[in-house]
Amino acid sequence: MTEGPGGASAAARPLLFLDVDGTLVPCRGARLPTTEEGWAAWQHASNPQLSRIDAGHGPRLLALPCALMWATAWMDDANTVIAPLPGLPELPVAALPEAPQEYPAGVLNWKTAALVRVAEGRPFVWVDDSITExxxxWVSANHPGPALLHRVDAMAGLAAADFAVIGDWLRDHLD
Incomplete structure (x- = not known):
């Protein structure tokens, strides 16, 4: 088995579920689409918002002692459209239900239960801009292992302070 950062094997390392919109792609006032056709255009290499991705995020993410996995409505398109921009390799994609067109307040995020299933008890970090209490x-009550649900400011996207919190948590939870 390949040894990862910090000497932990890839299978034993915590997972890091990574969102795209509002996390890698800061919103900064951009209006997200509300129709299926709008989302199809948004999730395309021609989306001008993609220029907001910080190329330095790839090396920072790869240096974390974890196994990276996409957790985004972009699904497989995250590998073809998003990953090359910050220099990420092809990553596994979490099996998620279809993203809802509208996301009402006060309900469980559409990804939450699916990510707990994918984690299968492993420690995990979920980095997203739409995580709530x-x-x-729900994760605390339904996931037997440690988990950090880290909410990112959607207007700014991932920042140095976010990487510090995530990195500290991961180092504290290595086997």
Whole structure:
């Protein structure tokens, strides 16, 4: 088995579920699409918002002692459209239900239960801009291992402070 950062094997390392919109692609006032056709255009290499991805995020993410996995409505398109921009390799994609067109307040995030299933008890970090206290409570009650649900400011996207929190948590939870 290949040894990862910090000497932990890839299978034993915590997972890091990575969102795209609002996390790698800061919103900064951009209006997300509300129709299926709008999302199809948004999730395309010609989307001008993709220029907001910080190329330095790839090396920072790859240096974390974890196994990276996409957790985004972009699904497989994250590998073809998003990954090359910050220099990420092809990553596994979490099996998620279809993203809802509207996301009402006060309900469990559409990804939460699926990510707990994918984690299968392994420690994990979920980095997203739409995590709520309801998601944290549900994961705490339904996931037997440690988990960090880290909410990113959607207007700014991932920042140095986010990497510090995530890195500290991961180092504290290595086997």
């Amino acid at each position: 309801l998601d944290r409570a």
